[in-house]
Amino acid sequence: MFKYWDLVKHLTLREIRARYKQSFLGLFWVILNPFFQMLILSFVFSNIMRFPDLGVPYPVFLYAGLLPWIYFNTALGASTDVLINNSPLIKKIYFPREILVLSSLLAKTFDFFLSSILFIALLLFFKVTFTWYMLMFIPIFMIQFIFTYGLGLLLSSLNLFYRDVQFLFNLILTMWFYLTPVLYATEFFPQEYRWIFKINPMSVFINAYRQVLLGGNMPNWGSLFIGAAISVFLFTASYMLFKRLEGAFADVA
Amino acid sequence: MSEKQVITFKSVDKFFYLHHQKTLKEFVQAMFMRQKTLEHVKALEDVSFSIAPGESVGIIGRNGAGKSTLLKLIAGVSQPSKGQVVVEGRVSPLIELGAGFHPELTGRENVFLNGVIMGLHEDYIKEKFDEIVAFSEIHDYIDTPVKYYSSGMYMRLAFSVAVHVDPQVLLIDEIFSVGDAGFQSKCMKKMNDFKKKGVTIIFISHSTPQVQAFCDRVLYLQDGKLTFDGPTEEGIALYLKQL
Numbered sequence: 081m082f083k084y085w086d087l088v089k090h091l092t093l094r095e096i097r098a099r100y101k102q103s104f105l106g107l108f109w110v111i112l113n114p115f116f117q118m119l120i121l122s123f124v125f126s127n128i129m130r131f132p133d134l135g136v137p138y139p140v141f142l143y144a145g146l147l148p149w150i151y152f153n154t155a156l157g158a159s160t161d162v163l164i165n166n167s168p169l170i171k172k173i174y175f176p177r178e179i180l181v182l183s184s185l186l187a188k189t190f191d192f193f194l195s196s197i198l199f200i201a202l203l204l205f206f207k208v209t210f211t212w213y214m215l216m217f218i219p220i221f222m223i224q225f226i227f228t229y230g231l232g233l234l235l236s237s238l239n240l241f242y243r244d245v246q247f248l249f250n251l252i253l254t255m256w257f258y259l260t261p262v263l264y265a266t267e268f269f270p271q272e273y274r275w276i277f278k279i280n281p282m283s284v285f286i287n288a289y290r291q292v293l294l295g296g297n298m299p300n301w302g303s304l305f306i307g308a309a310i311s312v313f314l315f316t317a318s319y320m321l322f323k324r325l326e327g328a329f330a331d332v333a
Numbered sequence: 334m335s336e337k338q339v340i341t342f343k344s345v346d347k348f349f350y351l352h353h354q355k356t357l358k359e360f361v362q363a364m365f366m367r368q369k370t371l372e373h374v375k376a377l378e379d380v381s382f383s384i385a386p387g388e389s390v391g392i393i394g395r396n397g398a399g400k401s402t403l404l405k406l407i408a409g410v411s412q413p414s415k416g417q418v419v420v421e422g423r424v425s426p427l428i429e430l431g432a433g434f435h436p437e438l439t440g441r442e443n444v445f446l447n448g449v450i451m452g453l454h455e456d457y458i459k460e461k462f463d464e465i466v467a468f469s470e471i472h473d474y475i476d477t478p479v480k481y482y483s484s485g486m487y488m489r490l491a492f493s494v495a496v497h498v499d500p501q502v503l504l505i506d507e508i509f510s511v512g513d514a515g516f517q518s519k520c521m522k523k524m525n526d527f528k529k530k531g532v533t534i535i536f537i538s539h540s541t542p543q544v545q546a547f548c549d550r551v552l553y554l555q556d557g558k559l560t561f562d563g564p565t566e567e568g569i570a571l572y573l574k575q576l
Contacts, residue, residue: 098437
């Protein structure tokens with residue numbers, strides 16, 4: 081893998097550079113897009129439909145869940161297409177194909193950190209107390225990264241064989257969004273359905289982010305452990321499948 | 334054959350499954366209609382040969398004879414369905430010009446991108462950068478996005494990166510239509526330098542004069558079968574007779 085570090089770096093740079101060159105505002109879209117989504121949703125959910133007290137202002141609460149979700153969503157969208165978009169390369173030259181998925185993921189990770197700048201501004205604006213617990217954000221993100229990478233490997237390879245995968249998964253993503261506490265807090269969900277959040281890693285991650293960033297607390301270790309276990313399992317299984325299918329990529333791309 | 338071979342094919346078969354249906358909907362329909370869902374296509378059949386270090390071998394044959402499939406197997410991007418393919422040494426495909434290039438990126442950025450895709454290290458590209466640009470004759474446009482390049486410039490740049498790879502086995506697929514006559518002869522000269530250095534070269538072309546000028550030996554493929562393996566003159570004569 082280290083042998084291919086330069087390749088990973090330049091493929092990632094390609095994604096990032098290509099995007100900001102195409103538009104006038106360039107990288108600012110990466111920051112502005114989630115911010116405006118947050119503004120719209122905040123307006124709806126703090127003026128039209130009100131949630132009971134969350135302990136923190138709704139915009140901050142929402143943003144802490146929205147940013148990781150947008151990252152998840154865009155990263156999977158990009159990695160689902162990445163093998164198809166790079167079919168001329170796949171047909172001509174060999175390098176481990178997971179590098180393509182990894183690079184598209186890293187480009188979106190760059191976006192995620194860039195758009196988090198406004199989140200920090202928001203924390204300052206609403207005078208949220210900064211604590212050391214916030215640093216726990218890094219390991220949580222790493223687990224989310226493994227989860228997303230695993231799912232990305234799975235989707236990208238299957239999509240190369242059947243394009244239905246991307247359409248089907250878009251549907252699933254819409255449903256998944258509402259079953260993840262992005263807009264709301266888990267406590268507002270009926271008790272008998274809350275087990276969904278335990279087996280949904282995205283919900284585990286978002287709850288954990290909120291605990292460490294806004295709650296001034298440690299994450300729920302039990303849930304995080306389940307989330308991490310699912311992520312590692314998914315990644316391992318997807319990677320093995322990906323490597324098995326890899327030999328046939330050039331034949332179908 | 335005591336000498337170590339660079340490339341060895343042992344009774345290699347390559348099948349493709351032609352999916353007649355691209356989507357699940359079409360697939361399900363076809364299942365109900367009892368249509369064929371998969372078709373077995375034989376791209377290569379029982380192909381055996383070996384190539385020694387430093388040989389220049391041309392691969393000739395009509396469209397669909399299996400030339401590109403053969404190259405894919407050598408490049409390691411595709412796996413044989415049956416038989417064995419052994420390749421020793423670093424294989425550098427002179428990839429279809431522009432694969433991996435991004436139109437929005439500048440010439441400079443694309444040189445690095447293309448270089449690392451071909452397996453070069455960033456430091457090595459930095460070192461060779463001026464040489465690559467000089468060879469391509471792009472000069473002042475190197476910091477312009479390649480989407481503004483003429484098709485000739487585009488290909489020249491891609492080709493320049495490719496020839497600076499320092500390959501052990503070079504795969505060339507129909508790309509000598511690059512640029513004007515001047516640039517073409519420069520490319521031919523570079524190829525001859527490689528040949529002198531002992532680089533093994535596999536060359537696919539429809540241009541028989543180029544194959545004749547360049548290769549000592551040809552493999553002639555017909556419908557996936559290797560029908561001739563021998564001196565260039567003889568192979569080309571056979572090919573031209575059967576056209």
